[in-house]
Amino acid sequence: MKVLIVGSGGREHAIAASVKKSPKVDKIYCAPGNAGIGQIAECVPIGAMEFEKIVDFARQNEIDLTIVGMDDPLVGGLVDEMEAAGLKVFGPRKNAAVLEGSKAFSKDLMKKYNIPTAAYESFDDPEKALAYLETAKMPVVLKADGLALGKGVLICQNLEEAKEGVRTIMVDRKFGAAGNRMVIEEFMTGREVSVLSFVDGKTIRIMSSAQDHKRAQDGDQGLNTGGMGTFSPSPFYTKEVDAFCHKYIYQATVDAMAAEGRPFKGVIFFGLMLTKDGPRVLEYNARFGDPEAQVVLPRMKNDLVEVAEACIDGTLDRIDLQFEDNAAVCVVLASQGYPVAYEKGFPISGLERFDGEEGYYCFHAGTKQTEQGIVTNGGRVLGITAKGADLKEARANAYKATEWVTFENKYMRHDIGKAIDEA
Numbered sequence: 561m562k563v564l565i566v567g568s569g570g571r572e573h574a575i576a577a578s579v580k581k582s583p584k585v586d587k588i589y590c591a592p593g594n595a596g597i598g599q600i601a602e603c604v605p606i607g608a609m610e611f612e613k614i615v616d617f618a619r620q621n622e623i624d625l626t627i628v629g630m631d632d633p634l635v636g637g638l639v640d641e642m643e644a645a646g647l648k649v650f651g652p653r654k655n656a657a658v659l660e661g662s663k664a665f666s667k668d669l670m671k672k673y674n675i676p677t678a679a680y681e682s683f684d685d686p687e688k689a690l691a692y693l694e695t696a697k698m699p700v701v702l703k704a705d706g707l708a709l710g711k712g713v714l715i716c717q718n719l720e721e722a723k724e725g726v727r728t729i730m731v732d733r734k735f736g737a738a739g740n741r742m743v744i745e746e747f748m749t750g751r752e753v754s755v756l757s758f759v760d761g762k763t764i765r766i767m768s769s770a771q772d773h774k775r776a777q778d779g780d781q782g783l784n785t786g787g788m789g790t791f792s793p794s795p796f797y798t799k800e801v802d803a804f805c806h807k808y809i810y811q812a813t814v815d816a817m818a819a820e821g822r823p824f825k826g827v828i829f830f831g832l833m834l835t836k837d838g839p840r841v842l843e844y845n846a847r848f849g850d851p852e853a854q855v856v857l858p859r860m861k862n863d864l865v866e867v868a869e870a871c872i873d874g875t876l877d878r879i880d881l882q883f884e885d886n887a888a889v890c891v892v893l894a895s896q897g898y899p900v901a902y903e904k905g906f907p908i909s910g911l912e913r914f915d916g917e918e919g920y921y922c923f924h925a926g927t928k929q930t931e932q933g934i935v936t937n938g939g940r941v942l943g944i945t946a947k948g949a950d951l952k953e954a955r956a957n958a959y960k961a962t963e964w965v966t967f968e969n970k971y972m973r974h975d976i977g978k979a980i981d982e983a
């Protein structure tokens with residue numbers, strides 16, 4: 561088989577590494593990919609939003625399966641365009657990707673189908689949002705409706721901050737059209753867990769749990785980022801939590817989408833908060849998490865290509881999804897200054913140290929191949945993943961491996977997975 565992966569981050573590198581293990585696959589392409597992906601796939605210079613070019617490429621190269629890793633092309637309808645051209649593609653159609661693409665849609669869905677989530681109201685008029693705030697309990701959470709690179713959520717401690725937030729989202733349009741509508745929701749407290757799943761329109765299979773670290777600095781200080789590290793499984797995702805989510809959240813979501821005439825095929829990412837009243841859905845994503853994929857996929861025993869095909873064919877009920885009985889930790893090596901301002905173009909050394917090293921992975925995110933070798937090319941540069949018998953061992957292994965690579969301005973958090981000490 562020939563497989564095309566759409567995207568260019570650490571998640572897509574992890575997807576490519578899984579696809580490469582499949583005995584069914586002879587050739588992998590990635591659009592546009594990055595330097596690390598280029599070592600196991602042929603990268604083609606086509607952007608993830610260049611739908612026509614992707615369709616043409618897939619047709620001309622007789623691609624048997626396309627896996628879309630990123631949210632923007634999914635929400636934009638790449639899957640629909642590829643299907644219309646007769647191509648086989650893994651990911652939700654536009655009318656289902658809206659589960660991630662519109663917070664107002666996902667909140668309304670949860671309300672309608674009694675799926676546990678924070679109380680909320682949605683607004684398309686800033687005046688009404690401002691009036692509502694006068695009676696809202698603080699702190700309060702403001703969310704731009706659309707995709708905003710994970711930045712469209714503001715947690716406001718008091719009325720002043722919240723009013724300013726409404727103006728930022730709806731009047732100043734800091735997140736662009738994502739702020740045409742907004743959701744104002746109740747602030748919840750608790751531990752966060754990411755649960756990824758495969759869905760074929762009717763059946764759902766849950767992957768091993770994970771936890772992300774979104775803030776830039778140790779101790780969850782600093783700005784929100786795309787993710788500074790992950791671990792899997794989460795020791796806080798207990799049997800009780802799992803049973804609750806199976807009963808009230810997972811299948812309920814899949815059934816709700818089907819009932820709305822929006823059958824979901826692909827990956828649903830449940831962002832959960834474990835509150836004292838039980839698990840609540842914080843958000844849905846319509847794809848693998850980044851950097852969750854970097855700790856979940858290396859632990860998956862199944863052939864990813866087979867599972868993806870089962871999702872497309874509607875035969876996921878025949879798949880017994882299995883994960884290794886171990887743990888993995890991913891530490892992101894970023895450029896100093898991320899997520900605000902940082903320099904790039906620095907040579908990276910030590911990458912070869914990962915070759916043939918069982919249980920250690922160096923997933924590239926922002927890197928570029930140049931004549932002088934591989935250089936830094938983004939805020940998040942590499943994701944260093946290591947497995948271990950348990951989380952503590954995996955964490956020690958991952959931090960050891962972060963020493964193997966060097967580049968100027970290398971920055972990382974030193975407390976990825978520290979929460980597991982409290983478990």
Ligand code: AMP
Nearest residue numbers: 678701713745746747748749831842843
């Ligand atoms: P989202 O993109 O909806 O997952 O929001 C990003 C982050 O904001 C989440 O991972 C939480 O840390 C935080 N957050 C979102 N909604 C809430 C809420 N209702 N209460 C508390 N924190 C929240």
Ligand code: GLY
Nearest residue numbers: 772787849850851
């Ligand atoms: N790690 C969070 C996300 O992928 O959205």
